[in-house]
Structures are given as structure tokens and as C-alpha cells.
Amino acid sequence: HPYFVNQLFSSVDPYGLIGQWLTDALNPSVYTFEVAPVFTLMEEEVLREMRSIVGWADGEGDGIFCPGGSIANGYAISCARSYFYP
DSSP states (O other), X not given: OTTOOSSSOOOOOHXXXXXXXXXXXXXXXXXXXXTOHHHHHHHHHHHHHHHHHHTOOTTOOOOOOOSSXXXXXXXXXXXXXXXXXX
């Protein structure tokens, strides 16, 4: 399958490539709404759609975009620790 991404070697995903080009060209820093209002709204909309795909009700759940897998794992460990040891 052309979009097999189980390994580190895979074919190019055209949507991912376009998204990478867009973010590289605009170099957004999505810290707050005041700094990047359009990208903040885009992030919220993408996360809302991802939650609906998973089957969560609107307003249920939250999300964050990470720059890579290592930071995503670090966030997951931090969230789990905070959940079990508040």
C-alpha cells in the first residue's frame, strides 16, 4: 500500500507534504491566539474533527500537536503521572 507508514521508510503522503511545506513557508508559532490566530483556530478545528472521527461527543476530550514522537511520549508520561498522582 502506498501509504504504509508502520516503518520509518514509507512513501510520501501528499497531504503531509503540503502541510509541511505550508508550515515551513509560514513558520507559525502557535503559542497563543494573539500570536497566531489563524493557526490556533486551524489547530482547534483539526482536533475537533479528529475527536469526532474517534467518536467523542463535541466538547469531550482535548488534544495537542507535538513536534515529534519523543515529545509525544514525554507528554503521555507526564499526563499519566498527573492523572494518577495529582
